[in-house]
Amino acid sequence: MTLSRRSLLSAARASLPRDARIFQIVFLALLLTTGVLLRDFSLQPLQIGLAFAAGLATQAFWLKRLGLEQRGFLSAVVTCCGLSLLLRSDAMWAHPLAAALAMSSKFVLRVRGKHLYNPANFGVIAAITLLPGTWVSPGQWGNDLALAVWLLMLGTIVTTRARRLDISWVFLGAFLGLVALRILFLGQSWAIWWHQLGNGALLLFAFFMISDPMTIPNRRGPRIVYALIVAAAAIVWQFLLFRPNALIWALFLATPLVPFLDRFFPGEGFSWRGRAASPLRACETSCIPPTAAAEDWPARARSATTASSSSPALRSPI
Numbered sequence: 001m002t003l004s005r006r007s008l009l010s011a012a013r014a015s016l017p018r019d020a021r022i023f024q025i026v027f028l029a030l031l032l033t034t035g036v037l038l039r040d041f042s043l044q045p046l047q048i049g050l051a052f053a054a055g056l057a058t059q060a061f062w063l064k065r066l067g068l069e070q071r072g073f074l075s076a077v078v079t080c081c082g083l084s085l086l087l088r089s090d091a092m093w094a095h096p097l098a099a100a101l102a103m104s105s106k107f108v109l110r111v112r113g114k115h116l117y118n119p120a121n122f123g124v125i126a127a128i129t130l131l132p133g134t135w136v137s138p139g140q141w142g143n144d145l146a147l148a149v150w151l152l153m154l155g156t157i158v159t160t161r162a163r164r165l166d167i168s169w170v171f172l173g174a175f176l177g178l179v180a181l182r183i184l185f186l187g188q189s190w191a192i193w194w195h196q197l198g199n200g201a202l203l204l205f206a207f208f209m210i211s212d213p214m215t216i217p218n219r220r221g222p223r224i225v226y227a228l229i230v231a232a233a234a235i236v237w238q239f240l241l242f243r244p245n246a247l248i249w250a251l252f253l254a255t256p257l258v259p260f261l262d263r264f265f266p267g268e269g270f271s272w273r274g275r276a277a278s279p280l281r282a283c284e285t286s287c288i289p290p291t292a293a294a295e296d297w298p299a300r301a302r303s304a305t306t307a308s309s310s311s312p313a314l315r316s317p318i
Contacts, residue, residue: 021074028081028208042137047095048084054096055080058103066107075119075214076103082120082208086248090133098127098134111259113269118215118251125252128245136245166220167227168211174231175202182239205247217258219267226261230254 032048059076063069079102087098102123106115109122127134179196182188196202210216210230217223230250238246 021078024078024208025074025081028078028085031204032081032084042088043084044092047089047092048080050092051083051095051099052077052080055083055099055103058100062104062107072106075106079103079119079123083123085204086120086124086136087127088135088137089127089131091131094127094131094134097131098123101126112262114214114259114262116215116259117255118209118212121209121248121251121255124248136248165211167216167223168206170224171210171227171231172202172206174228175206175234178231178235182235202247205251209247210251215255215258217261217265217267218269219261219265222261222265222267226254226257229257 055076056073059073060070063072080099083095083098083102087095089095102119105117105122106119109116124136128136176193176196180193183190183193210227217226233250233254234246237243237249243249
């Protein structure tokens, strides 16, 4: 009986998708649908549709332009879900433009074989700084304990599948710990801490944005340091500078540290489709050395497009 149960569990695990982005898409789509129908997100279906159309079209454009294999569209769907969840605008054109900028950043802003910024984070920052009539609505999720529990469960599943659960919990612990220290220092009510704990925007950020395995340090130790830096920056931005969108800005400002951490503390690169690849294997599978500079790999891709038609297509590292 025990053997049979183990066999069933093994078969169930084997039937699950290995690519964690599939779980991300399912959960983010569920959150987006719930928000539009039940939470009054002030988001029109046409804005969502235009964002997805622009994001997928931009992904296809860059892949063709650089002569890369036509793949990576799951990441584009994840990015468009994130933009739709976070960004609000009075104009119809803001979401598709933000999606196009977000997806372009994956191909243009690259360091050592990795795209620098989380695309959704870059798209939101670009939109609220460059496009009039756009904003982030962190209070749209409310502070329901039931919602917080669901977000914790869903986020834990996704980050576990992506093997990056450590950075999410370290960030949450550091952020909430610093909030607790501030409460003790100022003698404030602990209702503030519980308010933060049930903040849907905080949990979404922890499990669906800062945990993006393609834009965080490869090695566990530097990942923990990075999570602490982002948490501290968010506290300073929110409680000392008293400026909005602390989580989004903290991640954006801290992201340039990742290439330095990867350079001085190298680790195995991440692969969405299985175990992390060694640097040599990453080079073999992507045809692009992981140590290539950002300006080097597009040049190699462009040269591949001029090769004979009998040559195999260059595989996308995205």
